[in-house]
Each structure stands twice: as C-alpha cells, then as structure tokens.
Amino acid sequence: MDATLQRALASAVERLLHGGVAEARLTAEVLLAHAIGRERVYLFAHPEETLTPEAARIFRRALGERLSGRPTQYITGSQEFYGRSFRVTPDVLIPRPETEHQVETVMRRQPRARRIADIGCGSGAIGISLALERPAYDLTLTDISPAALRVARENAATLGANARFLCCDLGAAFAPAAFDAVVSNPPYIPIEAREGLPREVRDHEPHVALFGAGQGNGIYRRLIADAERILRPGGLLSFEIGYQDLEAVHPMFGPDWRFIEANQDLAGWPRVLSAFFHPGGAGL
Ligand SMILES: C[S@@+](CC[C@H](N)C(=O)[O-])C[C@H]1O[C@@H](n2cnc3c(N)ncnc32)[C@H](O)[C@@H]1O
Known part of the structure; x- marks a missing residue:
C-alpha cells in the first residue's frame, strides 16, 4: 500500500528520533514538503494524499542524508533570513x-x-537583506571564497538586489x-573548539566560514584595523562575536572608536559589537 503524507511523516519522525536528530518533527515536515515540492502547510491540509513513487524516493534519500549528519538546509538548498529565502550550498555558511x-x-x-x-x-x-530593506544603500559584498561569492551573486539575482561583489581578504x-x-x-x-562542534557544523559547513584559517580571535583585530582604513570618519563598524567573546574583543577598539555598543541576541548573549570611527575625534 502506498504511504499517505501523514503516515510517511509519522514513520520519518520515528526514524529521526531514533537517529538522535534534533527537532525530529520539524525536520521531517521540512524534508517531506521539499520532497513533494510544496510548502509545509500543505502537509496538514492534505494528510491523506498519497506520495508519488518519485516523491517517496526523494524523501527516502533526504532522510538518509539527514540521518548521516547533513544539515537540513543543505538538503533542501535553502534557509530563511530576514523574511526571505536564501539559496545555500555547502560552499556557504547556513545563515543563523x-x-x-x-x-x-x-x-x-x-x-x-x-x-x-x-x-x-x-x-x-x-548585505542582500540591507540592499533590499534600504534601496538607498549602495552595497559591496566581499568574500575570500570565490565559490561563496557565486552563491551570493545568485541570491542577489534571484531576490532582485543590486550589489557589487568582490573576492578579497577582508578589506584589502x-x-x-x-x-x-x-x-x-x-x-x-577557534580551531581548538572544532571537536566540540555538532557534526552537522564540523563536518558539513565550510571551514573557512567557521575558523577563518585558524585565526580565531585574531580575525577581529584584523577586521578593526581594516575598518580604520576603509571607513570614512564617522563611519560605523558592526560585527558579530562569539557568545563568549565580548571581554576579549571589546578592548580591541582603540581610542578612535566611539559610542561602542554591545547588543544581545534573543538568547541573551552579547552578539553584536558596533562602534563609530572618529580618528582623533574627527567628525564629532
Ligand atoms: C561566518 S561566515 C558568514 C557568512 C555570512 N555573512 C552569514 O552571516 O551567513 C564567514 C564568511 O567569511 C568568509 N571569510 C573567511 N575569511 C575571510 C577573509 N580573510 N576575508 C574575507 N572573507 C573571509 C568565509 O568564506 C565566509 O563566507
């Protein structure tokens, strides 16, 4: 007997739970919706619909991949960010x-x-979210990875964002x-934290996006130094920090940086550091 969506979902949840996959129900729904080429809500509106053999094959393969540790987003090829769907491949970090x-x-x-x-x-x-939210902004997106830049370009084209793209080391x-x-x-x-990461992250997301060639904290120092060169007086630098990085990174802002803010994420971790560059008080 062919499986209905409801039955396929129930047995997938069981397999995922058994395989120790977090958020088993949500994962099963996302993968099943992907397999039938519909939104998740379709599953609840049509629980008695029968899976086609092709959809069943895609679903089986997707479940197998997820059980082997591949992140759901690399299987479906997309992740939502700031209300829009971004294409993601193993060449790019899954946006958080x-x-x-x-x-x-x-x-x-x-x-x-x-x-x-x-x-x-x-x-x-x-960058694409900023370009779309504020069309007056003029965005330049950079990355050291040409493969990542290809994905970013494709997302900009699909989402209709105007931006320039450049492959380079930070602001060089x-x-x-x-x-x-x-x-x-x-x-x-930090590269030393590698073994403690979930296998989905450690074994599947690009290492250049996680560890920055082992630079750890040092990347912030380089980023601030580059920003001091490429920002005009009064310009803003805003960047994300690791949940325990505030104490180490805050002192990296020298006297030319003013109005330093550390903002928390929804989990309460200091996550965003931002400051204005006023060399010698210029622009104040
Ligand atoms: C943590 S990921 C962030 C990706 C994206 N901005 C996001 O938030 O989802 C870091 C990105 O920086 C790039 N990267 C690593 N080292 C770099 C460097 N020295 N210069 C420029 N980009 C670099 C990686 O290729 C990766 O795409």
Whole structure:
C-alpha cells in the first residue's frame, strides 16, 4: 500500500528520533514538503494524499542524508533570513537567526549611510537583506571564497538586489575612506573548539566560514584595523562575536572608536559589537 503524507511523516519522525536528530518533527515536515515540492502547510491540509513513487524516493534519500549528519538546509538548498529565502550550498555558511541583528544594527545606527561593505558575505544574507530593506544603500559584498561569492551573486539575482561583489581578504581591496559602514559576520570559532562542534557544523559547513584559517580571535583585530582604513570618519563598524567573546574583543577598539555598543541576541548573549570611527575625534 502506498504511504499517505501523514503516515510517511509519522514513520520519518520515528526514524529521526531514533537517529538522535534534533527537532525530529520539524525536520521531517521540512524534508517531506521539499520532497513533494510544496510548502509545509500543505502537509496538514492534505494528510491523506498519497506520495508519488518519485516523491517517496526523494524523501527516502533526504532522510538518509539527514540521518548521516547533513544539515537540513543543505538538503533542501535553502534557509530563511530576514523574511526571505536564501539559496545555500555547502560552499556557504547556513545563515543563523542571530545574524539578523546585523541588519537591524546597521539600519538603526547608520540610517543615512550610502556606501556599505559586507565583509565575508557567504550566501549574501546580511548585505542582500540591507540592499533590499534600504534601496538607498549602495552595497559591496566581499568574500575570500570565490565559490561563496557565486552563491551570493545568485541570491542577489534571484531576490532582485543590486550589489557589487568582490573576492578579497577582508578589506584589502578597498581605497581609504571608501565606506560609511562596514558590517561583518567573520569566521570566529577557534580551531581548538572544532571537536566540540555538532557534526552537522564540523563536518558539513565550510571551514573557512567557521575558523577563518585558524585565526580565531585574531580575525577581529584584523577586521578593526581594516575598518580604520576603509571607513570614512564617522563611519560605523558592526560585527558579530562569539557568545563568549565580548571581554576579549571589546578592548580591541582603540581610542578612535566611539559610542561602542554591545547588543544581545534573543538568547541573551552579547552578539553584536558596533562602534563609530572618529580618528582623533574627527567628525564629532
Ligand atoms: C561566518 S561566515 C558568514 C557568512 C555570512 N555573512 C552569514 O552571516 O551567513 C564567514 C564568511 O567569511 C568568509 N571569510 C573567511 N575569511 C575571510 C577573509 N580573510 N576575508 C574575507 N572573507 C573571509 C568565509 O568564506 C565566509 O563566507
């Protein structure tokens, strides 16, 4: 007998639970919806519908991949960020909800900025969201990974965002004072923490996006130094920090940085550090 959506879902939840997959029910729903090419809500409206053999095959394969540790988003190829669907591949980090605070921080603290750089753009989640939320912003997205930049370009085209793309090491390619704001979610996990990461992250997300070639905390120092060169006086730097990084990173802002803010994510961790660059008090 062919399985109905309801029965396929129930047995998938059981397999995922048994396989130790977190959020088994949600995962099963997302993968089943993906297999039949519908939104999740369709599953609840049509529980008695029968799975086609092709959909059943796709669902079986997706479940197998998820049970082997592959993140759901790399199986479905998408992740929602700031209310939009971004394509994700194993070449880019899966954008996290806490990173949405970067979009809010730039819009709140530098509403009249024009030239903005998103450094280490990955899928383009931050920069593309800013370009779409505030069309007056002029976005340049950079990454050291050409493969990630290809995904970001594709997302910009699909979502209808105007932006420039550039492959370079942090801000190395830019002229002095080129930007009114620099935003970044840099790779900040220390390489020593690798073994403690969930296998979905450790074995599947790009290491250049997680560990930044083993730079750990050092990446913040380099990012701040680059920002001091490429921001105009009065420009804003906003970046994401690891949940325990505030104490180590805050002192990296020298005397030319003013109005430093550390903001929490929804879980209560200090997650966003932002500050204005006023060299020698200029622009105050
Ligand atoms: C944590 S991921 C963030 C991706 C995306 N901004 C997001 O929040 O989902 C860090 C990104 O920085 C890029 N990256 C690593 N080292 C870099 C460097 N030295 N210069 C520029 N980009 C770098 C990685 O390729 C990766 O795409």
